[in-house]
Amino acid sequence: xxxxxxxxxxxxxxxxxxxxxxxxxxxxxxxxxxxxxxxxxxxxxxxxxxxxxxxxxxxxxxxxxxxxxxxxxxxxxxxxxxxxxxxxxxxxxxxxxxxxxxxxxxxxxxxxxxxxxxxxxxxxxxxxxxxxxxxxxxxxxx
Amino acid sequence: xxxxxxxxxxxxxxxxxxxxxxxxxxxxxxxxxxxxxxxxxxxxxxxxxxxxxxxxxxxxxxxxxxxxxxxxxxxxxxxxxxxxxxxxxxxxxxxxxxxxxxxxxxxxxxxxxxxxxxxxxxxxxxxxxxxxxxxxxxxxxxxxxxxxxxxxxxxxxxxxxxxxxxxxxxxxxxxxxxxxxx
Ligand SMILES: [Zn+2]
Numbered sequence: 210x211x212x213x214x215x216x217x218x219x220x221x222x223x224x225x226x227x228x229x230x231x232x233x234x235x236x237x238x239x240x241x242x243x244x245x246x247x248x249x250x251x252x253x254x255x256x257x258x259x260x261x262x263x264x265x266x267x268x269x270x271x272x273x274x275x276x277x278x279x280x281x282x283x284x285x286x287x288x289x290x291x292x293x294x295x296x297x298x299x300x301x302x303x304x305x306x307x308x309x310x311x312x313x314x315x316x317x318x319x320x321x322x323x324x325x326x327x328x329x330x331x332x333x334x335x336x337x338x339x340x341x342x343x344x345x346x347x348x349x350x351x
Numbered sequence: 352x353x354x355x356x357x358x359x360x361x362x363x364x365x366x367x368x369x370x371x372x373x374x375x376x377x378x379x380x381x382x383x384x385x386x387x388x389x390x391x392x393x394x395x396x397x398x399x400x401x402x403x404x405x406x407x408x409x410x411x412x413x414x415x416x417x418x419x420x421x422x423x424x425x426x427x428x429x430x431x432x433x434x435x436x437x438x439x440x441x442x443x444x445x446x447x448x449x450x451x452x453x454x455x456x457x458x459x460x461x462x463x464x465x466x467x468x469x470x471x472x473x474x475x476x477x478x479x480x481x482x483x484x485x486x487x488x489x490x491x492x493x494x495x496x497x498x499x500x501x502x503x504x505x506x507x508x509x510x511x512x513x514x515x516x517x518x519x520x521x522x523x524x525x526x527x528x529x530x531x532x533x
Contacts, residue, residue, distance in 0.1 A: 227439055238440055240447065303441025307385050311436070314383060336390035337446070340431070344384045 212327055213269045214257045217279050219288035222249035223304040226293075239303075247291065252309075253332040254283060256317065260324025270323035282316040306331055306339035314341040386433045386500055387443045391453055393462035396423035397478040400467075421465065426480075427505040428457065428487065434497035444497040456490045480506040484514035492516070 224247035225239035235243045242248070256279065260269040286296055292304035298312045310331040318326045327346065332338040398421035399413035409417045416422070430453060434443040460470060466478035472486045488502045501515035 225441070229439070238445065302438070305436075305441035307387060307436045307443055308441045311383060311385060330388075338388045339443075340386040340388060342384045342386075344382055346384075 210259055211262060211269050212257050212259050213272075213324070214255050215272065215275050215279065216253060216255050217283065218251060218253050219284055220249060220251050221287050221290050221292050222247045223292040224248065225303050225305070227303060247293070250333050252287075254279075254313065255328075255330040255332075256313075256326070257328040257330070258321060258324040259327035263323075270321070274323075275321070278317065278320045282320060283313060286316075306333045306337060310339040310341045318343075384433060385436060385443060386431045387449075387497070388429055388431045389446065389449060389453075391428045391430070391458060392425060393428065393458055394423060394425050395461050395464055395466050396421045397466040397473075398422070399477050399479060401477050402475070421467065424506050426461075426483075428453075429503040429505070430491060431500040431503070432494070432497035433500050444494070448496055449494065452494050453491065457487055480504050480510065480512045481514075484512045488514045488516060 224244060225242040226235055226245075227238075230238070256275070258270055258275065262269055286298070287309075290296060292299055292309065296304075296312075298316065299308065302308045302312075310329050313331065314326065314329045317329065325343075327342070329341040330338055331341075397416075398418070399416040400409050401412075404412065430449070432444055432449070436443055464470070466473050466483070470478070470486070473482070476482050484502050484504050487504070488499065491502065492499050499516075501513055503511055503513040505511040
Protein backbone atom coordinates (compact mmCIF):
# COMPACT_ATOMS: atom_id res chain seq x y z
CA UNK A 210 0.00 0.00 0.00
CA UNK A 211 1.17 3.50 -0.82
CA UNK A 212 0.51 6.56 1.32
CA UNK A 213 0.38 9.80 -0.60
CA UNK A 214 0.36 13.18 1.14
CA UNK A 215 -0.58 16.60 -0.12
CA UNK A 216 -0.01 19.74 1.91
CA UNK A 217 -1.90 23.02 1.74
CA UNK A 218 -1.86 26.15 3.87
CA UNK A 219 -4.62 28.49 4.80
CA UNK A 220 -4.99 31.45 7.13
CA UNK A 221 -8.00 31.92 9.34
CA UNK A 222 -9.10 33.59 12.52
CA UNK A 223 -10.93 32.12 15.48
CA UNK A 224 -11.57 32.35 19.19
CA UNK A 225 -12.53 29.86 21.86
CA UNK A 226 -15.72 30.67 23.68
CA UNK A 227 -18.47 28.46 25.04
CA UNK A 228 -21.65 30.52 25.51
CA UNK A 229 -22.88 28.02 28.08
CA UNK A 230 -20.06 28.90 30.46
CA UNK A 231 -19.58 32.10 32.42
CA UNK A 232 -17.03 34.71 31.37
CA UNK A 233 -14.73 33.59 34.19
CA UNK A 234 -15.02 29.93 33.24
CA UNK A 235 -14.28 30.74 29.61
CA UNK A 236 -11.22 32.74 30.61
CA UNK A 237 -10.00 30.05 32.96
CA UNK A 238 -10.38 27.19 30.47
CA UNK A 239 -9.37 28.93 27.25
CA UNK A 240 -6.95 31.64 28.47
CA UNK A 241 -5.91 34.11 25.79
CA UNK A 242 -7.69 32.04 23.12
CA UNK A 243 -10.83 33.53 24.67
CA UNK A 244 -9.95 37.16 23.80
CA UNK A 245 -13.23 38.51 22.41
CA UNK A 246 -12.06 39.74 19.03
CA UNK A 247 -10.22 36.55 18.16
CA UNK A 248 -6.81 35.93 16.65
CA UNK A 249 -5.49 33.99 13.70
CA UNK A 250 -3.15 31.27 12.53
CA UNK A 251 -1.45 30.02 9.43
CA UNK A 252 -2.81 26.51 9.34
CA UNK A 253 -0.97 23.75 7.54
CA UNK A 254 -3.05 20.81 6.41
CA UNK A 255 -1.55 17.48 5.37
CA UNK A 256 -3.94 15.08 3.71
CA UNK A 257 -2.79 11.47 3.30
CA UNK A 258 -4.52 9.03 0.97
CA UNK A 259 -3.81 5.29 0.99
CA UNK A 260 -4.12 3.01 -1.98
CA UNK A 261 -2.48 0.90 -4.66
CA UNK A 262 -1.00 2.50 -7.76
CA UNK A 263 -3.27 2.06 -10.78
CA UNK A 264 -1.70 -0.51 -13.14
CA UNK A 265 -1.88 1.81 -16.13
CA UNK A 266 -1.34 5.31 -14.73
CA UNK A 267 0.91 4.29 -11.82
CA UNK A 268 -1.01 6.69 -9.59
CA UNK A 269 -3.00 6.12 -6.41
CA UNK A 270 -5.15 9.05 -7.42
CA UNK A 271 -4.83 12.01 -9.71
CA UNK A 272 -3.09 14.72 -7.67
CA UNK A 273 -4.79 17.37 -9.77
CA UNK A 274 -8.13 16.02 -8.65
CA UNK A 275 -7.03 15.95 -5.01
CA UNK A 276 -5.85 19.52 -5.37
CA UNK A 277 -9.26 20.53 -6.70
CA UNK A 278 -11.05 18.74 -3.88
CA UNK A 279 -8.88 20.53 -1.32
CA UNK A 280 -9.44 23.85 -3.03
CA UNK A 281 -13.21 23.40 -3.07
CA UNK A 282 -13.76 21.75 0.29
CA UNK A 283 -11.11 23.44 2.44
CA UNK A 284 -9.65 26.57 0.86
CA UNK A 285 -12.93 28.07 -0.28
CA UNK A 286 -14.56 27.34 3.07
CA UNK A 287 -11.78 28.27 5.47
CA UNK A 288 -9.04 30.36 3.88
CA UNK A 289 -9.17 33.97 5.09
CA UNK A 290 -12.33 33.24 7.02
CA UNK A 291 -13.36 33.53 10.64
CA UNK A 292 -13.86 29.92 11.70
CA UNK A 293 -16.43 30.75 14.38
CA UNK A 294 -18.72 32.80 12.14
CA UNK A 295 -18.17 31.81 8.54
CA UNK A 296 -17.88 28.03 8.46
CA UNK A 297 -21.29 26.42 8.96
CA UNK A 298 -19.77 22.97 9.58
CA UNK A 299 -18.10 24.37 12.71
CA UNK A 300 -21.17 26.18 14.01
CA UNK A 301 -21.73 25.54 17.70
CA UNK A 302 -18.33 23.94 18.13
CA UNK A 303 -15.14 25.34 19.57
CA UNK A 304 -12.81 25.64 16.54
CA UNK A 305 -9.87 23.78 18.08
CA UNK A 306 -7.37 21.85 15.99
CA UNK A 307 -9.16 18.64 16.95
CA UNK A 308 -12.57 19.85 15.78
CA UNK A 309 -11.28 21.46 12.59
CA UNK A 310 -9.36 18.30 11.68
CA UNK A 311 -12.50 16.22 12.26
CA UNK A 312 -14.65 18.54 10.15
CA UNK A 313 -12.07 18.46 7.36
CA UNK A 314 -12.09 14.66 7.52
CA UNK A 315 -15.88 14.62 7.22
CA UNK A 316 -15.73 16.99 4.25
CA UNK A 317 -13.01 15.11 2.40
CA UNK A 318 -13.75 11.45 3.00
CA UNK A 319 -16.86 11.20 0.78
CA UNK A 320 -15.14 13.15 -1.99
CA UNK A 321 -12.11 10.91 -2.35
CA UNK A 322 -13.10 8.20 -4.79
CA UNK A 323 -9.75 6.66 -5.65
CA UNK A 324 -7.81 5.35 -2.69
CA UNK A 325 -8.99 5.90 0.88
CA UNK A 326 -8.49 8.88 3.09
CA UNK A 327 -5.88 7.70 5.60
CA UNK A 328 -4.96 10.69 7.72
CA UNK A 329 -5.80 14.35 8.11
CA UNK A 330 -3.14 16.28 10.01
CA UNK A 331 -3.81 19.91 10.80
CA UNK A 332 -1.10 22.13 12.26
CA UNK A 333 -2.28 25.27 14.01
CA UNK A 334 1.35 26.20 14.63
CA UNK A 335 4.59 24.23 14.32
CA UNK A 336 4.20 22.97 17.91
CA UNK A 337 0.51 22.04 17.90
CA UNK A 338 -1.43 19.74 15.60
CA UNK A 339 -4.27 17.23 15.47
CA UNK A 340 -4.43 13.95 13.53
CA UNK A 341 -7.61 12.28 12.40
CA UNK A 342 -7.86 8.64 11.26
CA UNK A 343 -10.68 6.23 10.67
CA UNK A 344 -10.91 4.12 13.80
CA UNK A 345 -9.03 0.87 13.58
CA UNK A 346 -7.03 1.79 10.48
CA UNK A 347 -3.34 1.10 10.83
CA UNK A 348 -1.53 4.19 11.98
CA UNK A 349 1.78 3.04 10.57
CA UNK A 350 3.55 5.12 8.03
CA UNK A 351 3.38 8.55 9.67
CA UNK B 352 -5.43 20.73 39.58
CA UNK B 353 -8.31 23.03 40.42
CA UNK B 354 -8.67 23.80 36.79
CA UNK B 355 -9.21 20.15 36.00
CA UNK B 356 -11.94 19.53 38.55
CA UNK B 357 -13.51 22.79 37.64
CA UNK B 358 -13.56 22.28 33.91
CA UNK B 359 -14.88 18.71 34.23
CA UNK B 360 -17.77 19.90 36.36
CA UNK B 361 -18.45 22.82 34.09
CA UNK B 362 -18.40 20.47 31.12
CA UNK B 363 -20.85 18.03 32.62
CA UNK B 364 -23.18 20.83 33.61
CA UNK B 365 -22.98 22.48 30.23
CA UNK B 366 -23.71 19.21 28.47
CA UNK B 367 -26.62 18.31 30.66
CA UNK B 368 -28.25 21.72 30.72
CA UNK B 369 -27.68 22.91 27.22
CA UNK B 370 -27.52 19.74 25.19
CA UNK B 371 -24.55 21.16 23.36
CA UNK B 372 -23.92 18.00 21.35
CA UNK B 373 -27.16 18.56 19.51
CA UNK B 374 -25.84 21.68 17.85
CA UNK B 375 -23.62 21.81 14.80
CA UNK B 376 -22.44 18.86 12.75
CA UNK B 377 -23.25 15.53 14.37
CA UNK B 378 -20.12 14.07 15.86
CA UNK B 379 -19.46 10.67 14.41
CA UNK B 380 -17.03 10.12 17.25
CA UNK B 381 -16.95 6.36 17.18
CA UNK B 382 -15.88 6.19 13.57
CA UNK B 383 -12.86 8.44 13.98
CA UNK B 384 -9.67 8.31 15.96
CA UNK B 385 -8.35 11.75 16.82
CA UNK B 386 -4.96 12.58 18.24
CA UNK B 387 -3.52 15.77 19.58
CA UNK B 388 0.16 16.39 18.92
CA UNK B 389 2.25 18.85 20.86
CA UNK B 390 5.93 19.68 20.42
CA UNK B 391 8.38 20.77 23.10
CA UNK B 392 11.98 21.80 22.87
CA UNK B 393 14.72 21.01 25.35
CA UNK B 394 18.47 21.30 25.25
CA UNK B 395 20.52 18.66 27.02
CA UNK B 396 23.93 17.06 26.90
CA UNK B 397 24.81 13.40 26.84
CA UNK B 398 27.69 11.02 26.36
CA UNK B 399 27.20 7.58 24.85
CA UNK B 400 29.24 5.22 26.96
CA UNK B 401 28.54 1.75 28.29
CA UNK B 402 30.22 0.45 31.43
CA UNK B 403 29.93 -3.04 30.00
CA UNK B 404 32.34 -2.20 27.21
CA UNK B 405 36.06 -1.46 27.28
CA UNK B 406 37.39 2.00 26.39
CA UNK B 407 38.31 0.80 22.89
CA UNK B 408 34.97 -0.89 22.33
CA UNK B 409 33.11 2.20 23.52
CA UNK B 410 35.01 4.31 21.07
CA UNK B 411 34.47 1.83 18.28
CA UNK B 412 30.69 1.59 18.91
CA UNK B 413 29.88 5.21 19.73
CA UNK B 414 32.58 7.14 17.90
CA UNK B 415 32.67 10.83 18.70
CA UNK B 416 29.51 10.47 20.80
CA UNK B 417 31.87 8.76 23.29
CA UNK B 418 34.09 11.84 23.74
CA UNK B 419 34.66 12.06 27.52
CA UNK B 420 32.95 15.38 28.25
CA UNK B 421 29.85 14.74 26.19
CA UNK B 422 28.03 17.01 23.78
CA UNK B 423 24.49 18.34 23.44
CA UNK B 424 21.42 18.58 21.26
CA UNK B 425 18.31 20.67 20.90
CA UNK B 426 15.83 17.87 21.24
CA UNK B 427 12.32 18.22 19.87
CA UNK B 428 9.88 16.11 21.83
CA UNK B 429 6.56 15.34 20.16
CA UNK B 430 3.82 13.98 22.40
CA UNK B 431 0.67 12.42 20.87
CA UNK B 432 -2.51 11.87 22.85
CA UNK B 433 -5.81 10.34 21.89
CA UNK B 434 -9.26 10.53 23.37
CA UNK B 435 -12.71 11.91 22.90
CA UNK B 436 -13.19 15.54 22.06
CA UNK B 437 -14.95 17.21 24.97
CA UNK B 438 -17.88 19.03 23.30
CA UNK B 439 -17.74 21.88 25.82
CA UNK B 440 -14.08 22.70 25.13
CA UNK B 441 -13.47 21.17 21.71
CA UNK B 442 -10.38 19.54 23.15
CA UNK B 443 -9.00 16.06 23.79
CA UNK B 444 -6.99 17.54 26.64
CA UNK B 445 -6.50 21.06 27.86
CA UNK B 446 -3.12 22.26 26.65
CA UNK B 447 -2.43 24.00 29.93
CA UNK B 448 -2.78 20.65 31.74
CA UNK B 449 -0.59 18.87 29.20
CA UNK B 450 2.09 21.56 29.21
CA UNK B 451 2.21 21.59 32.99
CA UNK B 452 2.48 17.79 33.12
CA UNK B 453 5.26 17.61 30.54
CA UNK B 454 7.11 20.49 32.20
CA UNK B 455 6.91 18.86 35.60
CA UNK B 456 7.76 15.33 34.55
CA UNK B 457 10.23 15.92 31.75
CA UNK B 458 11.35 19.42 30.91
CA UNK B 459 12.30 20.60 34.39
CA UNK B 460 14.61 17.68 34.84
CA UNK B 461 15.95 17.43 31.29
CA UNK B 462 16.19 20.94 29.88
CA UNK B 463 19.68 22.41 30.27
CA UNK B 464 20.90 19.34 32.06
CA UNK B 465 23.21 16.45 31.47
CA UNK B 466 21.20 13.30 30.79
CA UNK B 467 24.02 11.12 32.13
CA UNK B 468 24.63 13.06 35.33
CA UNK B 469 21.23 14.52 36.18
CA UNK B 470 18.70 11.84 35.20
CA UNK B 471 18.90 8.80 37.48
CA UNK B 472 17.50 6.46 34.79
CA UNK B 473 20.65 7.02 32.75
CA UNK B 474 23.13 6.30 35.51
CA UNK B 475 23.34 2.73 34.21
CA UNK B 476 21.70 3.04 30.79
CA UNK B 477 23.19 4.67 27.70
CA UNK B 478 21.26 7.91 26.99
CA UNK B 479 20.65 7.22 23.34
CA UNK B 480 17.55 8.82 21.90
CA UNK B 481 15.97 5.35 21.73
CA UNK B 482 16.32 5.02 25.50
CA UNK B 483 15.26 8.63 25.95
CA UNK B 484 11.99 7.88 24.08
CA UNK B 485 11.29 4.93 26.36
CA UNK B 486 12.09 6.90 29.53
CA UNK B 487 9.90 9.84 28.51
CA UNK B 488 7.06 7.56 27.41
CA UNK B 489 7.03 5.99 30.87
CA UNK B 490 7.10 9.38 32.55
CA UNK B 491 4.13 10.66 30.52
CA UNK B 492 2.10 7.47 30.47
CA UNK B 493 0.11 8.50 33.54
CA UNK B 494 -1.17 11.76 32.10
CA UNK B 495 -4.67 11.68 33.59
CA UNK B 496 -6.78 13.39 30.90
CA UNK B 497 -6.08 11.43 27.69
CA UNK B 498 -4.30 8.34 26.43
CA UNK B 499 -0.63 8.69 25.59
CA UNK B 500 -0.26 7.24 22.09
CA UNK B 501 3.43 7.82 21.44
CA UNK B 502 6.43 10.02 21.88
CA UNK B 503 8.66 11.00 19.03
CA UNK B 504 12.00 12.68 19.57
CA UNK B 505 14.00 14.49 16.99
CA UNK B 506 17.63 14.48 18.09
CA UNK B 507 18.83 16.55 15.15
CA UNK B 508 17.18 17.57 11.91
CA UNK B 509 18.33 14.23 10.49
CA UNK B 510 17.35 11.70 13.16
CA UNK B 511 14.10 11.00 14.88
CA UNK B 512 12.87 8.14 17.05
CA UNK B 513 9.41 7.02 18.12
CA UNK B 514 8.11 4.85 20.91
CA UNK B 515 4.50 3.83 21.45
CA UNK B 516 4.90 1.47 24.40
CA UNK B 517 5.12 -2.29 24.24
CA UNK B 518 3.58 -3.44 20.96
CA UNK B 519 0.29 -5.05 21.62
CA UNK B 520 -1.11 -6.43 18.40
CA UNK B 521 -4.75 -6.90 19.21
CA UNK B 522 -7.08 -9.00 17.12
CA UNK B 523 -8.99 -5.81 16.42
CA UNK B 524 -5.95 -4.26 14.78
CA UNK B 525 -5.56 -7.31 12.58
CA UNK B 526 -9.24 -7.56 11.73
CA UNK B 527 -9.16 -3.98 10.58
CA UNK B 528 -6.30 -4.45 8.22
CA UNK B 529 -8.09 -4.00 4.99
CA UNK B 530 -5.18 -4.40 2.72
CA UNK B 531 -3.19 -7.61 2.60
CA UNK B 532 -0.24 -5.81 1.03
CA UNK B 533 0.07 -3.49 4.00
ZN1 LIG C 1 -5.78 30.04 18.14
